[in-house]
Amino acid sequence: MIELKNIAKSFGTRQVLRDVSFSIAAGEVACLIGPSGSGKSTILRTINGLERHDAGTITVDGTLLTDAALPAIRRKVSMVFQRFNLFPHRTVIENIIEGPVQVLGEDAESARLRAMELLKRVDLADRADAYPGQLSGGQQQRIGIARALAMGPQAILFDEPTSALDPERVGEVLAVMRELTQDGMTMVVVTHEISFAREVADRALFIDEGVILEDGPAREVLTAPSAERTRLFLDRVLSPL
Ligand SMILES: Nc1ncnc2c1ncn2[C@@H]1O[C@H](COP(=O)(O)OP(=O)(O)O)[C@@H](O)[C@H]1O
Ligand SMILES: [Mg+2]
Numbered sequence: 736m737i738e739l740k741n742i743a744k745s746f747g748t749r750q751v752l753r754d755v756s757f758s759i760a761a762g763e764v765a766c767l768i769g770p771s772g773s774g775k776s777t778i779l780r781t782i783n784g785l786e787r788h789d790a791g792t793i794t795v796d797g798t799l800l801t802d803a804a805l806p807a808i809r810r811k812v813s814m815v816f817q818r819f820n821l822f823p824h825r826t827v828i829e830n831i832i833e834g835p836v837q838v839l840g841e842d843a844e845s846a847r848l849r850a851m852e853l854l855k856r857v858d859l860a861d862r863a864d865a866y867p868g869q870l871s872g873g874q875q876q877r878i879g880i881a882r883a884l885a886m887g888p889q890a891i892l893f894d895e896p897t898s899a900l901d902p903e904r905v906g907e908v909l910a911v912m913r914e915l916t917q918d919g920m921t922m923v924v925v926t927h928e929i930s931f932a933r934e935v936a937d938r939a940l941f942i943d944e945g946v947i948l949e950d951g952p953a954r955e956v957l958t959a960p961s962a963e964r965t966r967l968f969l970d971r972v973l974s975p976l
Contacts, residue, residue, distance in 0.1 A: 736758075736759055736760060736761040736762075736763070736795065736796055736889060736890055736921045737758060737759040737782060737793075737794075737795055737796075737812070737890060737921070737923070738757075738758040738759075738792075738793070738794045738795075739755055739756055739757055739758070739778075739781075739782070739791065739792075739793050740756050740791050740792045740793075740794075741754050741755075741756055741790065741791035741792070742754070742755040742756070742778075742781065742788050742790070742791035742792075742793065743755075743788065743789050743790040743791055744774075744777055744781060744786065744788050744789050744945075745789055750945060751774045751777050751945050752774050752777055752778065752781070752788070752945045753944075753945040753946050754791075754946070755774075755778065755791070755942075755945070755946075755947055756791075756947070757940060757947060757950055759890070759921060759923060759938070760921075761889075761921055762919045762920075762921055763921055763922075763937050763938060764916050764920075764921075764922045764924065764935055764936045764937050764938070765922070765923050765924070765936060765937065765938040765939070765940060766923075766924045766925070766926055766932040766936040766938070766939050766940070766953060766957075767779075767923060767924065767925045767926075767939075767940050767942060768925070768926065768927070768929070768932070768939065768940070768941055768942075768957075768968070768972075769941055769942035769943055769968065770943060770968060773942045773943050773944060773945065774942055774944075774945040775894070775895075775925045775942060776894050776895075776925065778942070779814065779892040779894050779923065779925060780814075781793065782795070782800075782812060782892060782923070783808070783809065783812050783814050783892060784800060784805045784808050784809060785814075795808050795811050795812055795889070795890070796811050796889050796890075798811065806838075809838070809886075810838075810839070810886060810887075810888070811888060811889045811890065812888055812889065812890050812891070812892060813882075813883035813884070813886045813888040813890075813891045813892070814883065814891070814892045814893075814894065815876070815879050815880055815883050815891060815892070815893045815894065815896050816879065816894055816896075817894050817895040817896065817898050817899050818899050819867070819872075819875045819876055819878070819879045819899075820879070821867040821875055821878060821879065821882070822867070823866065823867055823868055824866070825866075826863065826864050826865065826866055827854070827859070827862050827863050827864065827865050827866075827867070827870070827878050828847060828850050828851070828854070828863040828864065830867070830878060830882055831846075831850040831853060831854070831878065831881050831882045831885050832846040832847055832850050832885065833882075834882065834885055834886050835849070835850075835885050835886065838886070839886065839887075846885070849885065850863075850881070850885060851863065853881040853884050853885055854881055856881070856884075856911075856914075857877035857878070857880060857881045857911050858877070858907075858911075859874060859877055859878065859881070862874065862878075871901075871904055872899060872900045872901060872904050873900055873901075873904030873905070873907045873908055874907075876896055876897070876899075876900065876904075876908045877907065877908060877911055879896070880896075880908075880911055880912070880915075889921060890920070890921035890922065890923070891915070891920060891921070891922050891923075892922075892923045893912070893922065893923070893924040893925065893926070894925050895925050895926060895927070896908055896912070896924070896926070897909065897926070897928060898927065905928070909928065909931050912924070912931075912935070913931075913934075913935055916935045924936065927972050929957055929969065929972055929973060932953060932957055933953060933954065933957045933958065936953035936957075937952070937953060938950070938951070938952065938953055938956075939951065939952075939953040939955075939956035939957050940956075941956060941960065941962065941964075941965040941968065943964050943968070948962045948964055948965060949961065949962050949965050957969065
């Protein structure tokens, strides 16, 4: 479904991705872990065409990512952001139908009906006319997921979807994500929620300084990693004190 081959990316003189290659099969859930600044967000943003890669190829569902193919790629891959990125002056339902109406050209009434179904799915049907600022962080992120689903994507990329939440709000977002994995959605999840990743991910990739150091079954990588740096990272994440 998603294939990266030999991806390199620099910002100015600073190389942040070095020869990154991996592929994610349809229906697979992969978690991407690694220290801050290692290139995790850049990988997701590159897959979605929000950043342009310098070298290598990215293919999504058979479509090679080029400038011309950007609209097609963004239809196939939705993104969920750490800070939700909802429009503050639009209601919940307006946020959800924006993409389908503006990007996909769907008519507003059918987009609205679908949005209501998605709101039920994230258990927020009663907040359709609220503004994002009236919702908790956990609720806003569930709207972020509904908005991603509204595009009818083949895959969803999650960039630390629970990192900006109060601890007591993390579980409700992970619960929605868990349901998506059960529905067979293809997902790439950047997360520090290691126990969640162990439970739902098929694959785990560990990245450090722009290099994928480890790529294997989640249970192995997240419990008995082969690289020393992965072990040190997991120790720090699991017992920060
Ligand atoms: N738009 C940008 N311009 C310049 N440097 C950037 C930009 N985005 C990210 N970087 C740098 O690229 C590196 C990787 O960033 P990022 O992918 O955000 O890491 P992570 O998500 O793993 O914390 C960091 O050193 C970061 O400062
Ligand atoms: Mg990041």
